[in-house]
Amino acid sequence: MLRKMKVxxxxxxxxxxxxxxxxxxxxxxxxxDTHQVYFCATRTDGLLRSSLKSDVEIMxxxxxxxxxxxxxxxxxxxxxxxxxxxxxSHGRGTMRFIALxxxxxxxxxxxxxxxxxxxxxxxxxxxxxxxxxLHHGVDAYIGVESRLCRWAIDTVGLPEAKVSLVRSGVxxxxxxxxxxxxxxxxxxxxxxxxxxxxxxxxxxxxxxPTLFRAIAELTPAQQESxxxxxxxxxxxxPAYFEGCMAMLERLKIDHLVRTIGVRNDAPSLMxxxxxxxxxxxxxxxxxxILEYMASRLPFVATETGEIAHAVKDEGVGILTEPRDYLALxxxxxxxxxxxxxxxxxxxxxxxxxxxxxxxxHVVVRQVEAIYDQLLGLSSQSSGAKESNLAIG
Amino acid sequence: MTTEHAxxxxxxxxxxxxxxxxxxxxxxxxxxxxxxxxxxAAQELLPDEIVIQDDCSEDDTVExxxxxxxxxxxxxxxxxxxxxxxxxxxxATALARCHGRFxxxxxxxxxxxxxxLRRLIDELTLDPTVTMVxxxxxxxxxxxxxxxxxxxxxxLIGRTLRKRAVVPEELFARRALTTGCTMAVRRRxxxxxxxxxxxxxxxAAPMRHDRWLSLVAAAVGTVRALPDSLxxxxxxxxxxxxxxxxxxxxxxxxxxxxxxxxxxxGQSNATHLARANxxxxxxxxxxxxxxxxxxxxxxxxxAHHRSRVxxxxxxxxxxxxxxxxxxxxxxxxxxxxxxxxxxxxVRSVRPGxxxxxxxxxxxxxxxENQIEGS
Numbered sequence: 001m002l003r004k005m006k007v008x009x010x011x012x013x014x015x016x017x018x019x020x021x022x023x024x025x026x027x028x029x030x031x032x033d034t035h036q037v038y039f040c041a042t043r044t045d046g047l048l049r050s051s052l053k054s055d056v057e058i059m060x061x062x063x064x065x066x067x068x069x070x071x072x073x074x075x076x077x078x079x080x081x082x083x084x085x086x087x088x089s090h091g092r093g094t095m096r097f098i099a100l101x102x103x104x105x106x107x108x109x110x111x112x113x114x115x116x117x118x119x120x121x122x123x124x125x126x127x128x129x130x131x132x133x134l135h136h137g138v139d140a141y142i143g144v145e146s147r148l149c150r151w152a153i154d155t156v157g158l159p160e161a162k163v164s165l166v167r168s169g170v171x172x173x174x175x176x177x178x179x180x181x182x183x184x185x186x187x188x189x190x191x192x193x194x195x196x197x198x199x200x201x202x203x204x205x206x207x208x209p210t211l212f213r214a215i216a217e218l219t220p221a222q223q224e225s226x227x228x229x230x231x232x233x234x235x236x237x238p239a240y241f242e243g244c245m246a247m248l249e250r251l252k253i254d255h256l257v258r259t260i261g262v263r264n265d266a267p268s269l270m271x272x273x274x275x276x277x278x279x280x281x282x283x284x285x286x287x288x289i290l291e292y293m294a295s296r297l298p299f300v301a302t303e304t305g306e307i308a309h310a311v312k313d314e315g316v317g318i319l320t321e322p323r324d325y326l327a328l329x330x331x332x333x334x335x336x337x338x339x340x341x342x343x344x345x346x347x348x349x350x351x352x353x354x355x356x357x358x359x360x361h362v363v364v365r366q367v368e369a370i371y372d373q374l375l376g377l378s379s380q381s382s383g384a385k386e387s388n389l390a391i392g
Numbered sequence: 393m394t395t396e397h398a399x400x401x402x403x404x405x406x407x408x409x410x411x412x413x414x415x416x417x418x419x420x421x422x423x424x425x426x427x428x429x430x431x432x433a434a435q436e437l438l439p440d441e442i443v444i445q446d447d448c449s450e451d452d453t454v455e456x457x458x459x460x461x462x463x464x465x466x467x468x469x470x471x472x473x474x475x476x477x478x479x480x481x482x483x484a485t486a487l488a489r490c491h492g493r494f495x496x497x498x499x500x501x502x503x504x505x506x507x508x509l510r511r512l513i514d515e516l517t518l519d520p521t522v523t524m525v526x527x528x529x530x531x532x533x534x535x536x537x538x539x540x541x542x543x544x545x546x547x548l549i550g551r552t553l554r555k556r557a558v559v560p561e562e563l564f565a566r567r568a569l570t571t572g573c574t575m576a577v578r579r580r581x582x583x584x585x586x587x588x589x590x591x592x593x594x595x596a597a598p599m600r601h602d603r604w605l606s607l608v609a610a611a612v613g614t615v616r617a618l619p620d621s622l623x624x625x626x627x628x629x630x631x632x633x634x635x636x637x638x639x640x641x642x643x644x645x646x647x648x649x650x651x652x653x654x655x656x657x658g659q660s661n662a663t664h665l666a667r668a669n670x671x672x673x674x675x676x677x678x679x680x681x682x683x684x685x686x687x688x689x690x691x692x693x694x695a696h697h698r699s700r701v702x703x704x705x706x707x708x709x710x711x712x713x714x715x716x717x718x719x720x721x722x723x724x725x726x727x728x729x730x731x732x733x734x735x736x737x738v739r740s741v742r743p744g745x746x747x748x749x750x751x752x753x754x755x756x757x758x759x760e761n762q763i764e765g766s
Contacts, residue, residue, distance in 0.1 A: 209682020243684035281521050304520070321520045323613065324580060326407055 005371060006082060008038035008109075010089040010098060014060070015046030016233070016262050017201065018168075018287045019090045019116040022144075025171045026088070028053045029364045038084065040075070042097055047264035051174075057082075063097070072097075076106030086371050088112045092130070099137020110374040112367075114142045114166075115152070118205060118284045118305075131156055140370050142166045145284045145306035164370055167306050168285045169363030170354055175294040178267030186272075187258045189227040194336060197273035197297070199266050199288050200280065201232035202241040202259075207302075207323060209247055211279035214328035216251040222336055223256060228277070231269055233262040270295035275335055275343065280304055281322050289317070290358050293350030298343045300331040307358070316350035405583035406491070410440035412513060413492030417482045418444060421500035422451040424626065427536075429460045431503045431623075437510040439496070441467040445486035448476045453500075483572070483601035484588040495582055497602070499573040501626040502529075503536065508622040512576035515616055523581035523613025524606060526574045528553075529625035531635065536624065543571060543625050546635045552726070553617040561610035561678075561686050564603065565671055565693045566724055572602035573623065581609035584681050589673040596662035599670045607671075611678035611686040652735045653742060660739060661701045668697040696722040700736060710740035 007030060009023040027037050028051075038057045045060045052058060059078060063071035079087065079101075087109050089095045095113040102111060113134070134141065134156050141163045143149035149165045152158045183195050200206035208230065215223060234241045248254040263269060270276065276292030276299035283305035290307055292299045299317035301308060312319045318334055320327035335343070371377075414432060418425060432442065442464070446454050454472060461468035469489065477485065487495065494516050496509060508527070515525040528550075529543040544550035549569050553559065563569060585608040592599045599607075609615050627635055636644050671694035678687040696717060714736050723729035 204683075204685055207682070213682070239688070240684055243679070243682070247682060323521060 002034075004034055004036040005086065005375065005377075006036045006038065006084045007086045007088060007371065008040055008079065008082075008084045010040045010042060010087055010094050012042055012091050012094050013044040013046050014039075014041045014048040014058075015044065016048060016264065016266075018283075018285050019114075020046070020048055021287055022114070022116065022168050022285075023088070023090045024048050024051050025169065025360050026364055026367055027056050029171060029360045031364075031368060035368070038082065042071070042075070042094055047262065050264055067100075072101060072104070072106065076101055076104075079107045079109055084109045085375060086110045086112060088114060088367075090114045090116060092117060095138065096129075096133050099133030102137045103133075110139045110371075111137060112140045112142060112370060112374070113138045114144070115148050116144050116284050117148060118282055134158060138162075139374055140164065142367070142370065143284075144168055148284060164366070166363060166366050166370075167310065167358070168287045168290065169358045169360040170287065170290040170294045171360040172294055172354065175267045175270070175291070178265070178271050178295075180271035181265070181268045183229055183269065183272040184227075187227075187229055187260065189229075189258070193224070194226045194274045195272075196226055196228045196275050196277045196300075196332075197231065197269055198228065198277045198279070199231045199269070199291070200278060201236045201262070202230075202234050202244060203236050204240050205281055205283075206232070207279045207281045208244045210281075210302075210323055210325045210328060211277060212244070212247055212251055212253060212257070213325035214279070214332055215253050215256065217326060217329035218333060218336075222333060223253065225336055226256065226332070228257045229269070229273065230257060230259045231261070231263050231266060234259060266291065267295065270297055273297060275299060276301070276317075277332070278302065279322075279328060283308070290354060292317070293347075293354045293358075296344075296347035296351045298335065298338070298346035298350070300328065300335050302328070310357075311350075311353060314349065314353055316346060316353055405488075405579075405586060408493040408579050409491040411493050412437070412439040412441075412509065413490035413495045414439045414442045414498050414509075415483065415486040415490050415495055416442055416444045416498040416500065417447060417479060417486055418449060418453050418457070418500045419447040419476075419479075419482075420449045420451045420453060420630075422449075422453045422456055424501040425453055425456050426460065427503055428498065428500055429457070429464070431505075432498065432509075433460075433464055433466075434506055435504065435509045436506050437513055439466055439492070439509060441469055441491060442498075443486050443489045443491075444468065444470040445482050445489070446470060446472045447479070447482045448473055478593075480588065480592055480598070480601040480604075484586060487582050487601075488586055490579075490582070493579050494576055495579065496576040497572040497605075499571075499631075501628065501631060502573050503532065503624040503626070505622050505624070509576075511618065511620060511622055515618065516576060516578055519614070521614050522616055523578045524609035524615045525576055525618060526570050526606070526615070527618040527620050527622040529571070529574055529623045530621045532624040532626050534626065534628040536626075538624075539627060542621060543574070543635060544619075546641070547571075548641075554619050557616060559606075559610060559615045559617050561607060561674075562689055562693060562724070564607040564610050564615075565674075565690055567728060568600070568603045569617075570602050570606040571625070572600075572605075573625065575602060575605070577605055577609055578613070581605070581612055584608050584612045584677045589670070591666065591669040591673050594662075594666035594669065596659070597666035597670075599667075604670070604674070607674045607690075608677050611674055611690060612681045612683050652738050657739055660735075664697040664700045668694040671697065692722070707741055711737070714740065 009027045011020050011023045027039050030037050039052055040059045042061045042063050061071050061075055087098050089098045098111050101107045141152050141158055143165055146165055149163050152163050153160055189195055248257055276297040278288055278301040280302055285307055286305045289301055293316055301317055301319055302322040303312055303319040304322045308319055318331040320331045444457055457470050494513050512525050516522055531539040531541045531546060533539055544553055585605050592604055671690045675687040675690035717723055718733055723732050
């Protein structure tokens with residue numbers, strides 16, 4: 001009997017976030033006949049632990065810095081003792097940590113780095129702190145959008161063969177089985193209005209102010225016909241959160257908005273909402289749009305990231321230019337103008353598109369092909385090859 | 393400044409009605425205006441409109457514009473002010489009249505290269521978070537002759553800008569880095585900048601329209617610097633935004649250095665207070681748009697300007713204040729920061745610091761503005 005490939009997902013934490021969710025989804029959907037799956041959060045534990053399948057071995061390292069030598073040694077010892085074949089890191093800090101382990105000779109496993117960097121518009125540079133670990137400590141690079149892959153090849157100088165584009169996918173099962181939460185009742189939203197849900201931690205990148213300003217631009221009648229529920233961490237950037245709350249009061253729309261903090265039942269919240277909304281400035285994914293689609297939610301979102309670009313002409317949601325609150329207000333008004341049937345049809349098209357193109361099994365086969373190629377189990381994996389060709 | 397022409401509340405700044413506007417302010421520009429207009433008409437990417445605000449020209453500038461308008465391949469919307477506003481208020485008025493999603497600024501005496509508009513607009517289109525993009529320029533003489541120098545180098549900002557694709561708000565807060573005619577701005581940033589605050593017109597340290605726009609654009613989005621030269625920037629004695637060429641630059645530097653030793657302390661105080669007010673106004677706009685982090689950065693720099701106002705305390709107290717500013721990095725960690733520390737130190741210890749807190753009501757806007765430090 002062939003030995004199963006041992007794969008460990010490595011993230012900074014198990015707290016709710018886009019990159020962490022991708023890591024969890026891959027861990028849950030790798031083929032169990034051929035893979036044994038581990039998950040390591042190098043810094044902190046979090047709510048996503050409960051989303052991992054029970055057969056996933058979980059370790060939380062609680063390292064305090066990249067150069068946390070004791071944790072580094074403990075991690076290396078564990079990886080060696082378990083005979084891990086592939087370390088799949090998410091996030092640049094985690095990538096550096098693994099690259100350092102490899103450079104010190106603590107571990108020999110193959111290292112796949114999954115890059116979700118969402119601030120390429122601000123920083124297209126690649127200093128030594130990135131180039132050295134990427135060249136010497138990473139065996140395969142996965143970018144979640146074509147801009148990232150282009151950057152890895154042109155700016156970092158990685159060989160094309162090492163670089164693959166793998167768009168994020170979504171685990172439909174999570175959304176098919178989630179019981180709907182009655183948001184109107186749970187959050188005292190009243191009746192006869194459209195309940196919008198925004199799932200995004202309160203961080204400047206997510207640009208809640210543009211959404212709030214957009215709502216303030218609507219006519220009083222339009223405002224009264226909607227309610228907004230914002231789900232996401234309020235402690236990630238307390239000053240930003242306080243600024244947002246003050247803005248809601250200043251715009252006199254605070255009675256329309258409920259902030260409910262971070263939750264691990266997003267699929268149930270989505271199942272109970274009428275539509276999704278997302279106002280981020282800049283994203284590489286964003287995964288949440290797929291989650292809205294998987295939940296049959298029509299949505300209004302800013303057009304940023306690989307997924308938003310890929311679905312913009314599919315009639316599954318309304319996409320507007322990032323940071324443009326007037327355009328976002330137009331999008332919200334258009335959503336409010338639609339009949340319930342039209343919104344349902346839009347949501348259904350979204351669900352269908354996920355099944356056809358973004359289902360987690362489609363994505364995970366590409367990832368497995370990259371692992372196989374690294375370990376020499378296939379001379380030229382078709383999945384990896386296709387994803388390489390897709391780089392724009 | 394809030395003029396009767398530019399009082400549109402920010403949230404009601406009209407939505408874009410076309411793609412590209414050019415905002416041009418004119419004043420007695422008949423010598424070069426035709427050349428500029430022809431170069432705009434020859435752009436690879438044509439604007440949808442030119443919005444011209446004439447500030448009571450006494451020559452035939454308006455007639456030349458009207459003649460051009462009859463043949464132009466785009467709308468030419470010219471308006472003459474009833475009274476002279478000055479260039480900053482005039483630009484505020486012109487910007488308020490623009491319909492474009494992107495607005496490029498023009499000066500009456502320059503010559504645009506055919507790819508200028510396309511390069512700037514491409515950059516804005518590529519990334520919707522970019523609120524402003526500006527380029528370098530070649531310096532040309534009154535008759536269009538190439539002076540063999542770039543604008544950025546003449547303004548001693550080439551090294552700063554070439555190593556940064558993205559220019560953060562704190563750099564604009566510390567120094568004037570942009571020249572209007574090299575800029576194109578996304579409508580959202582123009583909306584955030586209007587109406588221009590009264591504080592810009594403070595005579596102790598006026599802030600021109602281009603620096604204000606850059607500051608607000610960086611605070612509410614991303615500003616990119618393109619090192620390509622996209623126009624001929626004409627250097628001549630009558631221009632309002634001068635650059636110093638040849639021997640003028642070391643002379644101006646010398647005058648600026650001498651002023652540290654000789655100018656009344658009150659003049660420096662008034663400058664710091666004016667800057668503090670302007671930066672606080674920009675912080676207010678950032679805060680209003682939900683860019684809280686950027687607002688805090690600008691407020692911190694404004695607070696540092698206020699702390700640099702020389703008080704009548706002891707020399708030791710003043711030096712302690714400067715040391716504290718250095719310790720927390722308030723001066724910035726570049727050459728300009730060092731110059732500012734040196735200037736403050738000299739002003740703190742030099743004898744004859746009479747009239748230290750008087751308000752300076754009238755002072756000439758010096759050409760040294762272009763070498764102003766933090």
